[in-house]
Amino acid sequence: MTLYTRFAAHIDAALDTLTDGGVLPGGIDRRNVTVEPPRDASHGDLATNAAMVLAKAAGAKPRALAEALAAELAKLPEVARVDIAGPGFINMVLTDDSWRGELAAVHAAGADYGRSTTGNGITVNIEYVSANPTGPMHMGHCRGAVVGDALASLLEFAGHRVIREYYVNDAGGQVDVLARSVHCRYREALGETVTIPEGLYPGDYLVPVGQALAAEYGERYAAAPEGEWLALFRTRAVAAMMDLIKADLALLGIHHDLFSSEAELQAAGKPEAAEAELRARDLVYDGVLEAPKGETPEDWEPVELPLFRSTAFGDDQDRPIKKSNGSWTYFGADLAYHYQKAQGADQLIDIWGADHAGTVKRIQAAVAALTGGKTRFDVKLIQMVRLLRGGEPVKMSKRAGNFVTLADVVREVGKDVVRFTMLTRRADAQMDFDFAKVVEASKDNPVFYVHYAHARIASLHRRAAEAGIGEGEPDLARLDAEELALVKLAAQFPRTVETAAATREPHRIAFYLYDLAAAFHAAWNVGNDRPDRRFLVVEDAEATRARLFLAAGIGQIIRNGLAIMGVEAVSEMN
Structure with a gap:
């Protein structure tokens, strides 16, 4: 139980007391009652809107209800003072001992501090990356991969059961282009001089594939008609x-739990099953699309197609699920795929590039139709990342052909730098990834600043041991208001986890860790001018033990947050 859930229970109990005393009528809906930090820290440690949101239903004035509730809350041993602000907001100042107790709770919970049960075991399927299987990962895929993976870890930490899924788009025209590109490399491996035609994939990464096929089949498919080798290749x-x-x-x-094949989905008749289900509900009908807006192309002619009634779910027009040649549209295949996913999960999340924004409404409409609106479905749109080196655009990779590979970036700056950096902005905000800045040792680089805080804490414990100051049993009474301010920020971590999980925004963890690291560095730097305020004071072993305990708690929370982000905490900075 976190500080906030504990006080939510305290407020609930106080409201029960008021109900028993006739101040409040029974059966009032309390779901909108909140407990949170006041916007202005000078107003106290915790605030509740209970009197404001319950007054109307209670037939009471908010201020009068706040006074009755404040009187009950003031009886709590953890509360030093209760104030009423404005028309009825209640602010509470907690005792120093309550914050010392929260620090002890951080140590007691360890790696589980901040873990939540708000997910209630709900199964969430998160589909992310799902890059076309036509080449290595490039940096255009990287941000969505990191956001999806961090979101999966965040939701697990918040009590959800998570399925990490990758959808393999292996049924579209792009895989035929891939097969033809490999055939060129196959002929090249057999000794033929080959020029990769325009429209095929030119990257050298296909050379080993062609070589393997040449070693296995020899000349068998070198001059054979495409129909003989296309499916195999x-x-x-x-x-x-x-x-x-x-x-x-x-x-x-990053490792996925499930890889789903579009080709296998279609072979199993899943699109037909989805169509039948929607036809039975009169949500798919045979109709003719409107002519394109503006000047109508000469080759356009009205064709009857199976259309999904996406306008019934907020889309601007109904959408075809099949093409005129009888093959499935991208939307038709995606509709069947999401229908399959919804049968194994309570909620669905897709991580898409921002260039797919135009298809969000129709696929959300399809999922709403197929599940009767029972399956929550969110799409997180990820903006592009611009690669820079010292402010200048990065040149493309020769091996890849026309893009910068993810592998090259990770090998240059490291996994943790890439992952952390991708979470330092909201996913829907554009991002610059400058190779020089992401490894810069400065306060302006969040990756460095958070790592440095953890490394400082590890160094502090090593130096204390060298000075012969064992950790022992700390006297937390030695921690004063300045030091307990760090605990107050540390206690925000569980609430940050729950908020980030509820909004599906893992970047909130990165933002919080930066703020926590900044507060720790500020407390550390006070000792530069005031030796008595240093974390390690050899002449005062008791104060040092208490501050070591405080620093260790901060370090634990940094590790917990970094673990959600998929980043390892470092104990030394090279």
Whole structure:
């Protein structure tokens, strides 16, 4: 139980007392009652809106109800003072001992401090990355991969059961292009001089695939008609690319639970099943699309197609699920895929690039239709990352052909730097990734600043041991108001976890860790001018033990937050 859930229970109990005493009528809905830090820290440690949101239903004035509630809360041993602000907001100042107790709770919970049960075991399927299997991962995929993986860890920490899924787009025209590109490399491996035609994939990463096929089949498919080798080369090429993609993701510490194939989905008749389900509900009908707006192309003609009634769910027009040649549209295939996912999860989250924003409404409409609105479905749109080196755009990779590979970036700056940096801005805000800045040893680099705080704490404990000051049993009464201010910020971590999980915004963890690190560094730097305020005071072992205990608690929270982000805490800075 966190500080905030504990005080929510205290307020609930106080409201029960008021109900028993006839001050409040029974059965009042208390769901909008909150406990949170006041906007202005000078007003206290905790605030509640209970009197404001309950007064109308109680038929009472907010101020009068606040006075009755404040009188009950003032009886709590953890509360030093209760004030009423404005028309009825209640602010509480907690005792120093309550904060010392929270610091002890951090130590007692250890790696579980901040873990929540708000997820109630709800199963959430998070689909992220899902890059086309046509080459290695590039930095265009990186941000979505990190956000998705950190969100999965965050939701698990908050009590959800999480399925990490990758959707393999292996049924579209791009995999035929891939197969033809590999055939060129296959002929090249057999000794033919090959020029990669325009429109095929030119990257050298396909050379090993062509070589493997040449070693296995020799000249068999060199001059054969496409129909004889296309399916085989497509299967082999996709498998090789997925091996490459999985290896690239592993460099980032990312591993999915489930890989779903679009080709297998279609072979199993899942799109037909979804169509039948929607037709039975009159949500798919045969109709003709409106002519394109503006000047109508000469080759346009009205064609009857199966259309999904997406306008019934807020879309601007109904959408075809099949093309005129009978093959499935991207939307039709995606509709069936999400129907499949919804059968194994209570909630769905897709992590998409911002260029897919136009398709969000229609797929949300489809999921709402297929699940009867029972399955929550969120789409998180990820903005692009611009790669810079010292402020200048980074040149493309020769091996990849036309992009910068994720593997090259990770090998240059490290997994943790990449992961942390990708979470230092909201996912829907554009980002610059400057190779010089992300490894800069300065306060302006959040990656460095948070790592440095943890390394300082580790160094502090090493130096205390060298000075012969064992940790022992600390006297937390030695921690004064300045030092307990750090505990107050530390106690925000569980609430930050719950808020970040509820909003599906893992960047909130990164922001919080930066603020916590900044507060720790500020407390540390006070000792530069005031030796008695240093964390390590050899002449005062008792004060040192208390401050070591405080620092260790801060270090624990940094480790917990970094673990959610998939970043390792460092004990030394090179």
